Amino acid sequence: MGEFILSIDQGTTSTRAILFDRQGKIVHTAQREFKQIFPHPGWVEHNASEIWGSVLSVIASVLTESGNQPESIDGIGITNQRETTVIWNKHTGQPIYNAIVWQSRQTQQIVDQLRNDDCEDLIRRKTGLQLDPYFSGTKVKWILDHVDGARAQADKGELLFGTIDSFLIWKLSNGKAHVTDYSNASRTMLFNIHELQWDQELCEMLDIPMAMLPEVRMSSEIYAHTDASIFFGAEVPIAGAAGDQQCALFGQACFHEGMAKNTYGTGCFMLLNTGAEPVQSDNGLLTTIAWGIDGNVTYALEGSVFVAGSAIQWLRDGLRMIQKAEDSERYANKVASTDGVYVVPAFVGLGTPYWDSDARGAIFGLTRGTEKEHFIRATVEALAYQTKDVLLTMEKDAQRSIDILRVDGGAVANEFLMQFQSDLLQIDVERSAYLETTALGAAYLAGLATGFFESSEKVEALWEKEKTYSPKMDTSTRDEYYEGWKKAVEATRLFKL
Ligand SMILES: Nc1ncnc2c1ncn2[C@@H]1O[C@H](COP(=O)(O)OP(=O)(O)O)[C@@H](O)[C@H]1O
Numbered sequence: 001m002g003e004f005i006l007s008i009d010q011g012t013t014s015t016r017a018i019l020f021d022r023q024g025k026i027v028h029t030a031q032r033e034f035k036q037i038f039p040h041p042g043w044v045e046h047n048a049s050e051i052w053g054s055v056l057s058v059i060a061s062v063l064t065e066s067g068n069q070p071e072s073i074d075g076i077g078i079t080n081q082r083e084t085t086v087i088w089n090k091h092t093g094q095p096i097y098n099a100i101v102w103q104s105r106q107t108q109q110i111v112d113q114l115r116n117d118d119c120e121d122l123i124r125r126k127t128g129l130q131l132d133p134y135f136s137g138t139k140v141k142w143i144l145d146h147v148d149g150a151r152a153q154a155d156k157g158e159l160l161f162g163t164i165d166s167f168l169i170w171k172l173s174n175g176k177a178h179v180t181d182y183s184n185a186s187r188t189m190l191f192n193i194h195e196l197q198w199d200q201e202l203c204e205m206l207d208i209p210m211a212m213l214p215e216v217r218m219s220s221e222i223y224a225h226t227d228a229s230i231f232f233g234a235e236v237p238i239a240g241a242a243g244d245q246q247c248a249l250f251g252q253a254c255f256h257e258g259m260a261k262n263t264y265g266t267g268c269f270m271l272l273n274t275g276a277e278p279v280q281s282d283n284g285l286l287t288t289i290a291w292g293i294d295g296n297v298t299y300a301l302e303g304s305v306f307v308a309g310s311a312i313q314w315l316r317d318g319l320r321m322i323q324k325a326e327d328s329e330r331y332a333n334k335v336a337s338t339d340g341v342y343v344v345p346a347f348v349g350l351g352t353p354y355w356d357s358d359a360r361g362a363i364f365g366l367t368r369g370t371e372k373e374h375f376i377r378a379t380v381e382a383l384a385y386q387t388k389d390v391l392l393t394m395e396k397d398a399q400r401s402i403d404i405l406r407v408d409g410g411a412v413a414n415e416f417l418m419q420f421q422s423d424l425l426q427i428d429v430e431r432s433a434y435l436e437t438t439a440l441g442a443a444y445l446a447g448l449a450t451g452f453f454e455s456s457e458k459v460e461a462l463w464e465k466e467k468t469y470s471p472k473m474d475t476s477t478r479d480e481y482y483e484g485w486k487k488a489v490e491a492t493r494l495f496k497l
């Protein structure tokens, strides 16, 4: 048995490789950013070959920098930015187009057509998802429709589709396994989450040959071994995979019905474990699969905010108001409030509960006295307001109150944000001792399959809280702030070009 589990966390902005020990502690991390491609306004793409290169490079770095051999790895867990769509040639392994990223809006027309054809209800019933360009199905169709010769190749069975997990497992195993897990399949808009299989009617609706689709497996099982020629001479079991938000739920040990977490990364994603039964949402939440383990599937309700940490990146890279993401906290703390300024970062539309893909970002409440500090504070606060929108919806749909929120992701380093979040929600916000809960979740999934981790009970006992933020703001101020936010969102949605 090896000494470590290797987690590969393939996120929207960077790829990480992390070695975990038996206590779930990080032994070493390597990270690499890759290019964000914006071919047109609202489109977001990645070069899938560059992503594959980044994966190999972080694996090499984590091993060499920590002085470990590939043989010391007991198993590999993969977690990924979800919905992002790759189509590759099964003979050459070459992607036929850039990966279309989950945030991208280039399939809006396909979505509009499906809406006109009255498919929205059917899609929601079968997949638990909203009809939106966010999900993989319309992205697959777009690539097949737009890349010269792609449809003919697909019909001949020469092309494979996968979310990033699937692509990486195929690459690492040198084409031996074309698989995905239940959590990732549930984000494609092609998977029937009740029957637990690809849905022929949806595939026909989108003109997608089913032969392109990966086999759907448990989130914790050995899918294949790495090919020695690729994995530095070793054949290591690839033993776990799940979408990054589901992995964060697992890494936060939210194993029981009613437990919730919110991850503040590029976007913000709140997931509530709803147990063995799917809960249908009437208010714009997604019904999704959390994971499949030991032959059983667990469901979750999810609220998705498209722009969260990326709004902070926009302050840094687009507006050049800050030099580093962490500067946002210092500036936010320099003023006592935003003085009535609201930033609604609807850069790629609005997700839960609005699902308004035509909305675009807006700023309200500017006066001659507005300073950079107010603007920055309002942008940070927007992460918390969007989270409140989601939490209120979740409480309504799940018909239960959420009394504690476990949080993780890059932006939870921001103490101002955490306190403001607790104030706005009037509940305790618990920051996990492990900020890399996504990668940890993937490590647990892989380690449970190989026997590296003994049981989910043992894993649950490893969870540790680093800090609790409790509400301090008086309720009238909180209500006044939130009312202002709701007006700002309403006004944002009225403005359409
Ligand atoms: N101190 C901070 N305050 C606010 N946002 C932050 C801070 N540190 C990092 N971020 C944001 O967190 C995001 C990175 O988080 P991460 O969990 O690594 O995201 P992802 O997995 O989506 O790539 C970036 O968008 C960054 O702007």
Ligand SMILES: O=P(O)(O)OC[C@H](O)CO
Binding pocket: 010, 011, 012, 013, 080, 081, 082, 083, 102, 243, 244, 245, 265, 266, 267
């Ligand atoms: O890369 P992240 O962490 O922002 O996660 C992206 C989500 O999986 C998109 O659904």
